[in-house]
Amino acid sequence: KAGVTQTPRYLIKTRGQQVTLSCSPISGHRSVSWYQQTPGQGLQFLFEYFSETQRNKGNFPGRFSGRQFSNSRSEMNVSTLELGDSALYLCASSLGVPSTDTQYFGPGTRLTVL
Amino acid sequence: GQQVMQIPQYQHVQEGEDFTTYCNSSTTLSNIQWYKQRPGGHPVFLIQLVKSGEVKKQKRLTFQFGEAKKNSSLHITATQTTDVGTYFCAVYGGSQGNLIFGKGTKLSVKP
Numbered sequence: 001k002a003g004v005t006q007t008p009r010y011l012i013k014t015r016g017q018q019v020t021l022s023c024s025p026i027s028g029h030r031s032v033s034w035y036q037q038t039p040g041q042g043l044q045f046l047f048e049y050f051s052e053t054q055r056n057k058g059n060f061p062g063r064f065s066g067r068q069f070s071n072s073r074s075e076m077n078v079s080t081l082e083l084g085d086s087a088l089y090l091c092a093s094s095l096g097v098p099s100t101d102t103q104y105f106g107p108g109t110r111l112t113v114l
Numbered sequence: 115g116q117q118v119m120q121i122p123q124y125q126h127v128q129e130g131e132d133f134t135t136y137c138n139s140s141t142t143l144s145n146i147q148w149y150k151q152r153p154g155g156h157p158v159f160l161i162q163l164v165k166s167g168e169v170k171k172q173k174r175l176t177f178q179f180g181e182a183k184k185n186s187s188l189h190i191t192a193t194q195t196t197d198v199g200t201y202f203c204a205v206y207g208g209s210q211g212n213l214i215f216g217k218g219t220k221l222s223v224k225p
Contacts, residue, residue: 033213043157043202043215056212090156102147103213105156 002027004093004106012112018079021109025072025093032074033103034066037088046089049074050097078111086113116141116207120216128224133190135219137203144206146186148177151218152199160188193223 005024013019025032034046045058049068066076072093078085088110092103119138127133137146145164149157161170163179163186170177176189190197200218207214 035215042217045212045214048212058212092157102159102162104159105149107156 004091004104006089006091006106006109008109009107010110010112012114013081014114015081015083017081018077019081019111020075020077021089021091021111023074023076023091023093023106025074025091026104029093029095029104030072031094031097031101032068032072033092033094034074034076035090035092036060037090037108038086043090046076055097081113083113086111116205116214118203118205118214118216120203120219122219123217124220124222126222126224127193129195130192133193133197133221134187135201135203135221136185136187137205137216138185139205140184141207142183143186144183146179147204147213148186148188149202149204149215150199151202155199157202190221193221195223195225197221198223 004026007022023032031050033048036044036046046060047054047066048056052068063079068074088108090105090108092105094101094103121136125133145162147162148160150160151157161177163177166183167181168179174191178187188201200220202218203216204213
């Protein structure tokens with residue numbers, strides 16, 4: 001089975017721009033969660049989608065948004081980029097609800113904001 | 115909200131030495147997961163512990179869940195250079211019902 005894939009792997013943007021990141025979960029997995037990883041803050045939860053519905057959202061500003069499609073693929077969008085948004089963005093998929101199921105992480109998208 | 119403290123933050127060992135990382139919570143946990151992230155890589159699930167006092171082994175790795183389900187440990191016997199990476203514990207219980215990761219313990223192994 002193919003693992004979780006994320007595109008693009010690397011991205012360089014300037015302040016004020018917006019960006020869309022994509023995540024394709026493992027086939028059959030219905031849940032996708034997004035995390036932001038930075039050296040200072042570690043892994044922080046962004047949001048979780050299950051069957052196209054946002055189940056949970058972390059403490060991030062409204063500039064961060066996401067969605068999930070009927071094929072379970074998910075996208076996250078960050079508008080009006082700030083320097084502090086530079087991070088590794090990871091998505092993770094699980095078969096069912098993440099509270100009981102193992103999460104499988106993708107390789108991440110490395111976003112650099114200049 | 116739910117927090118987990120993970121110690122130590124860094125650990126440098128000589129190859130062949132043992133290594134232990136600890137994860138502590140102020141509240142009782144329903145379960146705890148452990149992940150490993152290699153340098154430049156992404157977190158990879160290692161194990162989930164659910165029962166009080168549970169001990170699970172994976173080759174040289176031993177995972178333990180405390181009797182009160184408030185702490186957990188990961189012990190590596192006779193470290194190898196392939197053990198290099200950051201080890202995270204993760205628990206469910208955030209205000210959003212999400213997975214919360216500890217800050218991680220970064221392990222370096224000197225050959």
